[in-house]
Amino acid sequence: MDGGEKMKIMNMVNAINDALDIKLKEDRNTIVYGQDVGVEGGVFRVTEGLQKKYGNDRVFDTPLAESGIVGTAVGMSVAGLRPVVEIQFSGFVYPAFNQIISHAARMRNRSRGRYQTPIVIRMPYGGGINALEHHSESMEALFGHIPGVKVVIPSSPHDAKGMLISAVESNDTIIFMEPKRIYRAIKQEVSEDKYSIPLGKANIISQGTDVTLVAYGAMIREAQKAMILAKEAGISVELIDLRSIYPIDRDTIANSVKKTGRIITVTESPKSFGVASEITQVVNEDAFLYLEAPPKRITGFDTIVPLPKGEHHYMISPEKIFYDIEKTVKF
Amino acid sequence: MFKEYNPIQDKLFRIIDDDGMIINKEWMPELSDEQIVNAYKEMLFARTADLQIVSYQRQGRIYTYPPNYGQEAISGATGAVMREDDWLVPAFREMGAYLAKGATLKELFLYFMGYEDGSLFKDAKNILPISVPIASQLVHATGIGYEIKYNNKDQVVFAFVGDGGTSEGDFHEALNFAGTWKVPVIFIVQNNQYGISTPFSVQTASENIAIKSVAYGIEGIMVDGNDYFAMYAALKNAAKRTGEGNGPVLVEAVTYRKGAHTTSDDPTKYRTKEEEEEWDKKDPLKRLKAYLIDKKLWSEKEEERVIPQYKKEIDSQFEEAENYPESSLDDVFQFMYDEMPEDLQKQKVEQEKFLTWMEERK
Numbered sequence: 072m073d074g075g076e077k078m079k080i081m082n083m084v085n086a087i088n089d090a091l092d093i094k095l096k097e098d099r100n101t102i103v104y105g106q107d108v109g110v111e112g113g114v115f116r117v118t119e120g121l122q123k124k125y126g127n128d129r130v131f132d133t134p135l136a137e138s139g140i141v142g143t144a145v146g147m148s149v150a151g152l153r154p155v156v157e158i159q160f161s162g163f164v165y166p167a168f169n170q171i172i173s174h175a176a177r178m179r180n181r182s183r184g185r186y187q188t189p190i191v192i193r194m195p196y197g198g199g200i201n202a203l204e205h206h207s208e209s210m211e212a213l214f215g216h217i218p219g220v221k222v223v224i225p226s227s228p229h230d231a232k233g234m235l236i237s238a239v240e241s242n243d244t245i246i247f248m249e250p251k252r253i254y255r256a257i258k259q260e261v262s263e264d265k266y267s268i269p270l271g272k273a274n275i276i277s278q279g280t281d282v283t284l285v286a287y288g289a290m291i292r293e294a295q296k297a298m299i300l301a302k303e304a305g306i307s308v309e310l311i312d313l314r315s316i317y318p319i320d321r322d323t324i325a326n327s328v329k330k331t332g333r334i335i336t337v338t339e340s341p342k343s344f345g346v347a348s349e350i351t352q353v354v355n356e357d358a359f360l361y362l363e364a365p366p367k368r369i370t371g372f373d374t375i376v377p378l379p380k381g382e383h384h385y386m387i388s389p390e391k392i393f394y395d396i397e398k399t400v401k402f
Numbered sequence: 403m404f405k406e407y408n409p410i411q412d413k414l415f416r417i418i419d420d421d422g423m424i425i426n427k428e429w430m431p432e433l434s435d436e437q438i439v440n441a442y443k444e445m446l447f448a449r450t451a452d453l454q455i456v457s458y459q460r461q462g463r464i465y466t467y468p469p470n471y472g473q474e475a476i477s478g479a480t481g482a483v484m485r486e487d488d489w490l491v492p493a494f495r496e497m498g499a500y501l502a503k504g505a506t507l508k509e510l511f512l513y514f515m516g517y518e519d520g521s522l523f524k525d526a527k528n529i530l531p532i533s534v535p536i537a538s539q540l541v542h543a544t545g546i547g548y549e550i551k552y553n554n555k556d557q558v559v560f561a562f563v564g565d566g567g568t569s570e571g572d573f574h575e576a577l578n579f580a581g582t583w584k585v586p587v588i589f590i591v592q593n594n595q596y597g598i599s600t601p602f603s604v605q606t607a608s609e610n611i612a613i614k615s616v617a618y619g620i621e622g623i624m625v626d627g628n629d630y631f632a633m634y635a636a637l638k639n640a641a642k643r644t645g646e647g648n649g650p651v652l653v654e655a656v657t658y659r660k661g662a663h664t665t666s667d668d669p670t671k672y673r674t675k676e677e678e679e680e681w682d683k684k685d686p687l688k689r690l691k692a693y694l695i696d697k698k699l700w701s702e703k704e705e706e707r708v709i710p711q712y713k714k715e716i717d718s719q720f721e722e723a724e725n726y727p728e729s730s731l732d733d734v735f736q737f738m739y740d741e742m743p744e745d746l747q748k749q750k751v752e753q754e755k756f757l758t759w760m761e762e763r764k
């Protein structure tokens with residue numbers, strides 16, 4: 072860090088707000104909108120204070136309609152604006168799915184490069200907050216399967232700020248999924264200056280030699296807790312924060328497995344056809360001969376996420392991760 | 403105009419009758435004889451092209467094609483009202499409007515032959531590509547309208563959809579957002595009575611489509627879409643109104659799809675000959691031609707003279723399209739992202755290796 076840098080304690084909500092603030096200040100084409108993001112500052116207060124600062128035509132509330140929100144962003148971006156839209160919860164994004172998959176993801180290709188759709192679609196996702204139905208899912212794999220968009224998930228305030236700035240500056244449509252369980256749970260020193268973290272690259276959080284643990288979003292914190300248990304058991308874990316669901320950072324994963332010979336992926340999403348399956352196949356293709364144990368997927372079940380009283384059955388605990396670390400290392 | 407033709411009264415805005423005689427002088431637009439003759443010629447060109455294309459399709463020289471015939475006055479009037487900077491947001495049955503915007507017939511041919519470059523509309527300013535998913539493009543029009551308002555530009559968006567599209571949720575979302583944002587967008591519904599085989603009566607219990615504007619708090623008007631003058635006057639008025647910051651306008655153009663939905667469709671399965679003949683009486687070209695002949699601005703002889711010229715022109719653009727270079731692997735990959743992700747590059751390289759292997763195997 073250079074000497075002039077000013078640091079501030081931020082949680083993820085503060086960090087995202089700070090990133091939006093920087094981009095709104097810097098570029099008049101940046102527009103922030105969605106349901107309740109203006110006057111109220113968002114149901115999680117992520118956009119708090121921005122409307123007051125930048126005016127009603129740059130930060131505003133919309134009718135309650137997800138397809139309208141994303142579809143108008145397609146039009147705005149084609150005409151030259153850079154909309155950052157909020158979907159209140161990822162569980163309500165499905166009415167906008169057609170706009171994402173049929174238009175935002177295809178407009179550059181369809182128009183042969185004439186138009187682009189630099190849109191950021193922010194949405195809180197994931198479980199563990201005792202929420203109503205439809206407020207706990209982790210459906211990142213659905214988006215990862217769409218050719219033409221990128222999907223990223225931060226795991227810390229620092230990452231959230233730097234990745235969001237990159238997302239807003241990208242000329243592609245970025246699905247920016249925010250792990251709401253750790254919106255306020257993690258605080259850390261974050262630079263108040265502008266910085267960006269490149270999208271598409273994973274982050275090796277800690278080096279290790281016995282097993283590679285890949286996670287992202289709120290699962291990083293659970294993985295870190297599991298690593299303490301592993302350390303006590305004398306197991307050295309290499310923890311990788313995937314950061315980007317698509318594109319997936321094949322090299323970082325494969326290189327790690329070449330070193331450790333073992334891989335476990337942790338996601339809080341359904342097991343089948345998911346990110347963990349994709350990572351397993353990356354390892355099969357790029358590091359197959361280095362494997363000393365079958366790649367392991369620690370995920371939710373292929374079930375609906377239970378309501379709060381039953382959610383513990385579904386959620387992944389540090390003990391569960393440690394249980395599989397031990398089994399994989401002893402295989 | 404919008405007060406006089408309040409859609410709640412289910413009143414159809416017309417200027418000429420089925421025989422081309424002026425029945426509504428008050429709203430007759432100020433157009434020179436030359437402009438009117440040109441309008442007719444453009445419509446005639448579009449119809450001639452449509453007929454040619456359907457025959458190319460039958461010869462297996464082009465894939466599925468959705469003909470425009472019967473609806474030429476709507477696209478023609480739109481083309482005449484649109485200014486260079488205005489935006490055109492197409493559905494897929496507005497040939498005359500694309501051509502007026504500067505797209506070429508050759509590009510349309512390329513599109514329906516299956517070339518990606520057919521979506522380029524290289525020399526047409528501010529036009530979106532053809533949109534196959536129904537009604538979702540209307541929301542883009544609203545977004546473009548927001549940009550126009552945000553940057554205080556002197557532009558209007560002309561967005562198209564069919565009667566079937568008005569049943570989609572995005573129709574509602576587009577008009578609702580546009581109404582609250584007061585953006586300069588004209589939503590043009592080509593009510594051609596059918597969504598493939600589904601008649602208008604199955605789409606909605608509304609008396610007409612224009613009436614839906616009332617619920618959105620915006621202006622709406624039901625226009626005889628087969629009456630060139632009525633379409634021109636309505637769009638001209640709508641453009642002025644919306645361009646002056648009064649919010650979007652819904653224009654229902656009542657028309658009839660004389661042809662099939664696409665070349666894959668067979669209308670004899672779901673509609674009668676009697677119905678078709680009834681609508682033939684209201685044909686937009688027939689009516690404008692009758693007006694012109696009455697005013698001695700056009701003749702059968704003139705028509706016989708220009709049609710072969712048009713056919714020649716259409717054939718020559720078609721042949722150019724047929725000689726277009728083959729699609730390359732680059733075409734598939736190059737516009738997916740601003741910069742191609744590494745993984746995608748690898749997928750391309752893998753395919754190239756396979757192609758080299760195929761080449762060497764010969």
